[in-house]
Amino acid sequence: MKVVTYLSDENKELERTKEENTGYIRMKKFKFIMLLFCVIFLTAGITTAAFALGDKKAVNVNNRPEFDKLYQAYDDIKANYYQNVKSQTLIDGAINGMVESLNDPFSDYMTKSEASQFHDTISSxxxxxxxxxxxxxxxxxxxxxxxxxxxxxxxxxxxxxxxxxxxxxxxxxxxxxxxxxxxxxxxxxxxxxxxxxxxxxxxxxxxxxxxIPVQTVYPEMLKNGVAKIQITTFSDGTYKELQKAIDQMKKKGMKSLIIDVRQNPGGLLDQAIKIANLFVPEGKTILQVEDRNGKIQKYVAEDGTKIKVPTVVLIDGGSASASEILAGALHESAGIPLVGVKSYGKGTVQTAIDFKDGSNLKYTVQKWLTPNGEWIHKKGIQPQYKVNLPDYANLPVIDANTTLKRSSVSSAVKAAEQMLKALGYHPGKVDGYFDAQTEEAVKAFQADEKLKVTGVLKGDTTNKLIAKVSELITKNDTQLKKAESVVKKEK
Incomplete structure (x- = not known):
């Protein structure tokens, strides 16, 4: 059996492996990419050194009376169920039931076939x-x-x-x-x-x-020497990408900095710690971790290069895990203001065990705290300056394969009317009914975008409409504008 301590459910991460009966411990890197494309970033973890695993003692199940009921249920089902049931199916079900009883979305069990399919897809x-x-x-x-x-x-x-x-x-x-x-x-x-x-x-x-794009850092020079650097996830090379981005912005005359971790679901914690170390003064706390017994370990900033220009951090409901660790560290230990809306709220750490048969068990082992000792799990981090995006930034999705035309009635029609109105067109009453005015608004939009003028919303027209609204959100980024205002005051 192999025991793995998770830093993060994203990209490359360090794992601690303990091979039973040998006591041999080794470090290696492996890819564990969990997005909907193949990647999902659900875990903000801690460096492996924080979780030294003691020797596992063999469990003598024959002396465990609490398992008697489990054995009886297993034997009865195997002997009397009206169909033959594979032993492995029952065992997998029992383990899965234990995990589900934890009521923890970050704890999970994958059977051999699920784990095999998952890892095959990840590595491809x-x-x-x-x-x-x-x-x-x-x-x-x-x-x-x-x-x-x-x-x-x-x-x-x-x-x-x-x-x-x-x-x-x-x-x-x-x-x-x-x-x-x-x-x-x-x-x-x-x-x-x-x-x-x-x-x-x-x-x-x-x-x-x-x-899926692998770039994680996007620098941009705004007006008056204000640099904006967006970090989209904390991947294996994010720290180095950020260093290059900062160097680029310095050459362009950076006088102040906005770190944008909106929509950043997290990733590798070691990257978040390295980045936090650029801003947090030496000796100040970056984060804390607490185990089930209440034992707390602190991670503090080290000496090294520090970014000393006025800085602001942008967060939102998509800022999770390692993003929240960075935001919490910069705000509480470096006095850097946070702008936006409340972050997601992911404050736990997971460990994973790979069984010999290829199945996998992941479960929560610790929680992480901000420098001030706050546990933000399910609560998120509240920004110092709360700013919402325009209403049209939260409109329902529209499927480009769905045909919306004269006399159509649906929530998708209402969303389209709201989008058209936000872009300056006149779809009439915004009520979800595709009437003559809505048709004329669609035609006007199609003409302006050099699309085939049909008055029907589908395919290229829908995609273009969504794209134009996205551009409008970027143009009218109220959160970014507030961050620019705040960072100027920080000078």
Missing amino acids: SFEGIGAEVQEKDGYIVVIAPIKGSPAEKAGLKPNDKILAVNGKNIQGMSANQAILLIRGKKGTKVTLTIQRAGAKDQSKLTITRDT
Whole structure:
């Protein structure tokens, strides 16, 4: 049996392996990419050194009376069930039941076949739709889409519930099971049934899988020497990417800095610690970890290069895990303001065990705390300056494969009317009814975008409409504008 301590459920991560009967401990790197394209970033972990694993003592099950009922149930089912049942099926079910009883979305069990399929898909390519999900209250919920991914382009948002995949109901499935259905090869399509947070209506969204961008840092020089650097995830090379980005911005005259971790679902903690170390003064706490007995270990900033220009951090509901560790460290230990809306709230650490038969068990072992000792799990981090995006940034998704035309009535029509209105067109009453005014607004939009003028919303017209609204959100980024204002005051 192999025991693995997770730093993160994303990209390359360090693992501690303990081979039983030898006591041999070794360190290695391995890829564990869990997005909806093949990657899902659900765990913010801690460096392996924090979790030295003691020797595992063999359990003598013959002297464990608490297992008597389990053995009796197993024997009775094997002997009397009306169909033959494989022993492994019952064993997998028993372990899965124990994990489910924890009621922890970050603890999971994969059977040999599930683990094999999962790892085969992971190691093959960076392809899929590009979003992070988790199981929450029986639903598969989006934490964040990846920048530039098909999921982002299609309009998938944090807190969207995925109810079905290609018509298959996935309620009650684990995140791993859902991911195996959602991801796939580049060029193939997957249809998701989506319910937006706070909405009653459902909508279908067909997404074409693609290669997911591997770049994680995006620098941009704004006005008056204000540099904005977006970090989309904490991957193996993110720290080095950030160093290069900072050097680029310095050459362009950087006088102040905005770190944007909105929609960043987390990743490798060692990268978050290295980045935090650029801003947190030596000796100050970056984060703390606490075990089940209340024992706390602190991680403090070390000496080294420090970024001393005025800085602000942007966060939102898609900022999770390692993003929250970075935001908490910079705010509490370096006095850096946070702008945006409340972060996601992921404050636990997981360990995984790979069994000899190829199955895998992952479960929560610790929680992490901010420098001030706050546990932000399920609460998130509140920004110092709360700023919402415009209402049209949270509109329901529209499936480009659905035909919306004269006399159509649906929530998708209402969303289209709201989009058209936000772009300056006049669709008439925003009520979900595709009337003559809506048709004329669509025609005007098609003419302006040099599309075939039909008055029908489908395919290229729908995709272009979504793209233009996305551009409008970027142009009217109220959170970024507030961050620019705040960082100027910090000088």
